[in-house]
Amino acid sequence: MKFYAIIVAGGSGKRMQTAIAKQFLLLNNKPVMMHTLQAFYLSEVQPEIIVVLAKDDHEYWKDLCFKYNFDIPHTLVEGGKERFHSVRNGLMTIKEDGVVAIHDAVRPVVTSSLITQTFRDALEAGNAIPCIKPSDSVRKLQDDGGSKIINRDKLVLIQTPQTFDLGQLRIAYQQRFSNKFTDDASVVEAAGFPINLIEGNRNNIKVTYPEDLELASFLLKNNIPG
Ligand SMILES: Nc1ccn([C@@H]2O[C@H](COP(=O)(O)OP(=O)(O)OP(=O)(O)O)[C@@H](O)[C@H]2O)c(=O)n1
Numbered sequence: 625m626k627f628y629a630i631i632v633a634g635g636s637g638k639r640m641q642t643a644i645a646k647q648f649l650l651l652n653n654k655p656v657m658m659h660t661l662q663a664f665y666l667s668e669v670q671p672e673i674i675v676v677l678a679k680d681d682h683e684y685w686k687d688l689c690f691k692y693n694f695d696i697p698h699t700l701v702e703g704g705k706e707r708f709h710s711v712r713n714g715l716m717t718i719k720e721d722g723v724v725a726i727h728d729a730v731r732p733v734v735t736s737s738l739i740t741q742t743f744r745d746a747l748e749a750g751n752a753i754p755c756i757k758p759s760d761s762v763r764k765l766q767d768d769g770g771s772k773i774i775n776r777d778k779l780v781l782i783q784t785p786q787t788f789d790l791g792q793l794r795i796a797y798q799q800r801f802s803n804k805f806t807d808d809a810s811v812v813e814a815a816g817f818p819i820n821l822i823e824g825n826r827n828n829i830k831v832t833y834p835e836d837l838e839l840a841s842f843l844l845k846n847n848i849p850g
């Protein structure tokens with residue numbers, strides 16, 4: 625059985641509002657996405673790693689790898705307009721059957737044990753999608769400007785790595801892009817496959833806003849698993 629990881633890093637990080645895209649920002653002395661690749665490289669599964677990056681960033685990333693002596697083997701693939709297109713570009717480079725994890729480059733605190741668990745569960749059930757329960761109350765905004773409470777017991781927050789049997793993911797990614805596709809599970813679900821939720825990790829944060837970088841730094845420095 626072959627194992628792959630597609631690390632998507634083709635975004636520009638608008639919400640972070642930094643001159644350099646967030647996947648390249650320094651996190652405890654090395655770029656964010658180097659932590660992410662390292663977690664996959666060190667995982668029990670040791671997947672073949674495919675990194676998706678905007679074409680204009682390829683040379684910059686190669687320079688960073690040289691500067692930080694970063695030698696984890698990976699294949700570089702060109703990013704797309706939306707995350708969906710970046711994943712699809714990565715997927716198109718895989719020719720064999722097997723299992724593939726799709727992971728946001730900007731979730732650098734992910735643990736090797738969560739990675740391994742998603743592969744194990746996807747092997748059994750076709751896919752494995754990590755999630756956590758919300759700890760805040762949740763309200764839905766109404767068209768009239770008001771809001772209504774939602775039963776949070778019926779909600780989960782979805783993370784990556786989202787891991788799939790390659791046959792299933794290939795069928796799903798033949799669909800045309802829809803704005804409803806916010807992650808890979810939504811693409812696979814739209815293709816008619818059932819989604820297998822598994823327990824994620826509260827510290828597996830997505831670096832989205834400036835304060836997230838500080839939290840990721842604290843978690844990594846103190847060896848708190850994500
Ligand atoms: N066209 C895109 C857009 C996003 N991503 C990747 O998908 C992950 C999750 O996306 P997000 O956090 O939204 O990143 P950005 O799109 O960069 O951020 P923003 O929405 O704030 O611009 C990131 O690792 C990002 O690099 C990608 O590979 N290709």
Ligand SMILES: C[C@](O)(CO)[C@H](O)COP(=O)(O)O
Binds near residue numbers: 707728806808830
């Ligand atoms: C894929 C994802 O990280 C799952 O939670 C999330 O949907 C990405 O959303 P974004 O708006 O592209 O950051």
